[in-house]
Structures are given as structure tokens and as C-alpha cells.
Amino acid sequence: MIHSPGLLFTILAFALVIGPLVFLHELGHYLAGRLFGVKAEVFSIGFGKEVFGVTDKRGTRWKFSALPLGGYVRFAGDMNAASQPDAEWLMLPPEQRAQTFPSKPVWQRAIIVAAGPVMNFLVAIVILSGFALVVGDPGASSVAGQITAGSAAAVAGIEEGDHITAFDGQPVATFADMVSYVAPRPNTRTRVTFEHEGVPRTVQVTIGTRQLADRSGKAIAVGLLGINRPRISIIDAPGVGVRRTSQIVGMMAQGIGQIIVGQRSVRELGGPLTIARVSGEQMALGADAFVWLIALVSINLGFINLLPVPMLDGGHLFFYAIEAVRRKPVEPQVQEWAFRGGLAALLALMLLVTFNDLGSFGLWNNLAGLIG
Incomplete structure (x- = not known):
């Protein structure tokens, strides 16, 4: 649970998720514009009235705005944040017009x-x-990585590199399939089918138990075999x-x-x-x-x-x-x-x-x- x-914690977490992602999204636009010689007039995190900001030596206004749900980069020649063209860009001198977004x-x-x-x-x-x-x-094939010493898998004789193919006759194809089967079955006797050096084997295993706790401190029992994912x-x-x-x-x-x-x-x-x-x-x-x-x-x-x-x-x-x-x-x-x-x-x-x-x-x- x-x-x-x-x-306040929720607001902070939301800001730490959305703020950097919006900045990086707009930074992608900004860097691509710089690559093609387009001048950025405004780089804004948020919409609406400016809260604070600074203008760099290239003339770009970097600012935070009152409504922080989004952001935009306004390039030279754009009428607004939606990048609709401003007809006045056609009247600019050639060297300035070449730095506008619509000219590209x-x-x-x-x-x-x-x-x-x-x-x-x-x-x-x-x-x-x-x-x-x-x-x-987690999407890798169901090949055993390192086996935890003393675990249910170690006791059953499963070794690193063995290919797990089924639990109680239910096929598994990925490591995530293994976790989905094992996790809700702590302390449960199950039949594991696997291949060891290409030779099929079947063993009886009692799934181990790991105790976790939710934020209220309530204990939760989770099934554990002791098979780790192969290293990437x-x-x-x-x-x-x-x-x-x-x-x-x-x-x-x-x-x-x-x-x-x-x-x-x-x-x-x-x-x-x-x-x-x-x-x-x-x-x-x-x-x-x-x-x-x-x-x-x-x-x-x-x-x-x-x-x-x-x-x-x-x-x-x-x-x-x-x-x-x-x-x-x-x-x-x-x-x-x-x-x-x-x-x-x-x-x-x-x-x-x-x-x-x-x-x-x-x-x-x-x-x-x-x-x-």
C-alpha cells in the first residue's frame, strides 16, 4: 500500500519531474535552432507573466513564467510561442532575416x-x-545470472547460465515472466523446468520469502528464488x-x-x-x-x-x-x-x-x- x-512534498516532486523535462525538451529546440543559425529571442519555462529572467549576450531572454505547466522557445520571426510566422520578418535586413525561423x-x-x-x-x-x-x-531471456548463495535456486542445483523454461508447466520466456510467477508465491512448492548445458532438467523448489515493508511499516512477503538477472x-x-x-x-x-x-x-x-x-x-x-x-x-x-x-x-x-x-x-x-x-x-x-x-x-x- x-x-x-x-x-508540499508532492509539489516538490512534481516540480522535480516536470521542470527539468520541460527544460530539456525546449533545450532540444534551442540547440537545433542554434545549429542552423536561428536566433532564439525567448526561452521560457512556463507561460504567462514573467516571474524572473536574464538576457544573455546573444539577446536570448531566459525566463521563468507564472504558469509552470510547459514552456517554449520563441525564435526570431515567430509571431508567438506556437511558431506562427510574423510577416515583419520579411522586412528585416538580409543578415537579420537569415537568422529567423521562417527563412530556413x-x-x-x-x-x-x-x-x-x-x-x-x-x-x-x-x-x-x-x-x-x-x-x-527485465526483458532479457530467462537465463539465470548469478545465483545467490544459500537461496532456493542454489539448494535446487540451478546454476548461472541455466535456461529456465517453465514453472509448474507454465512456460516463461523472459526474466520478467519469472519474477511475475515467483513474486506472489512466497514459501510455495513449485516444479522448475530448465536446461543445463542443453540438457532438460526438472526439480522441485520451495520458493523463498523476502520481507518488504510499505511506508506504513506493514510487512509484505514476496517470493524469491535467488536468481539474479544476467549482467548487461x-x-x-x-x-x-x-x-x-x-x-x-x-x-x-x-x-x-x-x-x-x-x-x-x-x-x-x-x-x-x-x-x-x-x-x-x-x-x-x-x-x-x-x-x-x-x-x-x-x-x-x-x-x-x-x-x-x-x-x-x-x-x-x-x-x-x-x-x-x-x-x-x-x-x-x-x-x-x-x-x-x-x-x-x-x-x-x-x-x-x-x-x-x-x-x-x-x-x-x-x-x-x-x-x-
Whole structure:
């Protein structure tokens, strides 16, 4: 059982998750813009009125704004944070016009826009690669790593390098499958089938028990065999990070598809309040759980921003793809209406997820109880 931490702790955890990820996302845009010689006029963490900031020698205003749910980089030639072009850029002297975002070829603009989500995915890959180095790859095949001395597996004669194939006739393919079977069965007699140097063997094993405790101090018994994950080399770790990230993106895409076709409820969508609550809970559980959450949220930010919705990075990329095919930009009035529609859609989504968030906190049930 996970107990909700205090409000201040939750706010701090939320800030430590969202703040750095938003900064890194916008830093991706900024660095790509710098690469192609585009001047950044504003780098903002948050929206609305500036709280404090500083202007660097290149003329970029780095600032924190009042509403910290997001951020933006405004490049020279942009009319606003949505990167809509300002017609006045055409009137600038040639050397200044060359530093504006609209003056760049479509492929450079696309790279600049895509760099934000790409940065989010890179952050997740680095974190998940680090986890693979420290604790191994849960998606690896069910080959035994180091065997803990005196453990149930050691007593049963299982050795490092043995390939576990089944528990009580139930096949297992990955290390995660093994954990899923063993963890809920402490002190349970089970039949383990494995291959030792290519020779099939079957042994009876009594699953060991490890005592854990939740934040309230209540003891929880968890099954343990004493088989550790095979070690991942520093060369293989990035591959694990990429694979895990792609798997999570695939699950997100599948989840949205299921919501669209009605197989899952829109009530499963969560917003900032849910992220804040989960951030506090994971931070309270320890650094490893909290860092894992940062990786998941980073993937989520990258994925959502790539959706082809105007106002998001994916919406800009959609227009750039049309421009590349037509060899001319989409008409300004079409973009204007698309951005208005995208803004309306995003506001509606924010209302929906906030409604869901408040429901997850029990607000609607409490109100119903008061009315009833």
C-alpha cells in the first residue's frame, strides 16, 4: 500500500519531474535552432507573466513564467510561442532575416521542431540504459545470472547460465515472466523446468520469502528464488534503453488507439494532478522509483508532442510534410484556423483530464455524498 505524501512534498516532486523535462525538451529546440543559425529571442519555462529572467549576450531572454505547466522557445520571426510566422520578418535586413525561423528550408525547420520530442526520448533512453547497467534487463531471456548463495535456486542445483523454461508447466520466456510467477508465491512448492548445458532438467523448489515493508511499516512477503538477472555490458545497455523506450511508446500508441475505438475508457487519461500525485508517491518510495517515473513521463511528453495536433510539435511537422509535398507552405488562413482548432482541442483535453484527476482524488464521490 502506498500512502499519499504531504502536499508540499508532492509539489516538490512534481516540480522535480516536470521542470527539468520541460527544460530539456525546449533545450532540444534551442540547440537545433542554434545549429542552423536561428536566433532564439525567448526561452521560457512556463507561460504567462514573467516571474524572473536574464538576457544573455546573444539577446536570448531566459525566463521563468507564472504558469509552470510547459514552456517554449520563441525564435526570431515567430509571431508567438506556437511558431506562427510574423510577416515583419520579411522586412528585416538580409543578415537579420537569415537568422529567423521562417527563412530556413523546410527540412531544417522540421529538425528544429522534432528536436524537442527527440530530446525527451534521449533522456528516457539514457535513464533506462542506466537501469539496465545496474539491475539488468527485465526483458532479457530467462537465463539465470548469478545465483545467490544459500537461496532456493542454489539448494535446487540451478546454476548461472541455466535456461529456465517453465514453472509448474507454465512456460516463461523472459526474466520478467519469472519474477511475475515467483513474486506472489512466497514459501510455495513449485516444479522448475530448465536446461543445463542443453540438457532438460526438472526439480522441485520451495520458493523463498523476502520481507518488504510499505511506508506504513506493514510487512509484505514476496517470493524469491535467488536468481539474479544476467549482467548487461556498457555496450549493450543503450540497445536495451532504446528497446524499452520503443516498447513503452508502442504501449502508449496502443492505449490511445483503444480509447479512440472505445475499447478503453477516457477516464483512464490523467493530467497534471495525477502526475503530481504519482510523482510524490514515487519519490517517497525511493530514488530508483522516482527516476523510473521521470523516464516514463519523458517518453509521455515526447510521444504526446509528436501527435499531429496543431499547437503541438507534431502539428507543425504535419504542415511541414504538406509543404514539402506541395513545395509551398500551407496558406496562413488555413494554419490560423487549424491552430485555433488545435487550441480548442487541447483546452478540451485539459478539462477532461482535470475532471478525471479530480475524480481520482474522490472529489465527485464526496460531492455526491454531500448532495445525497
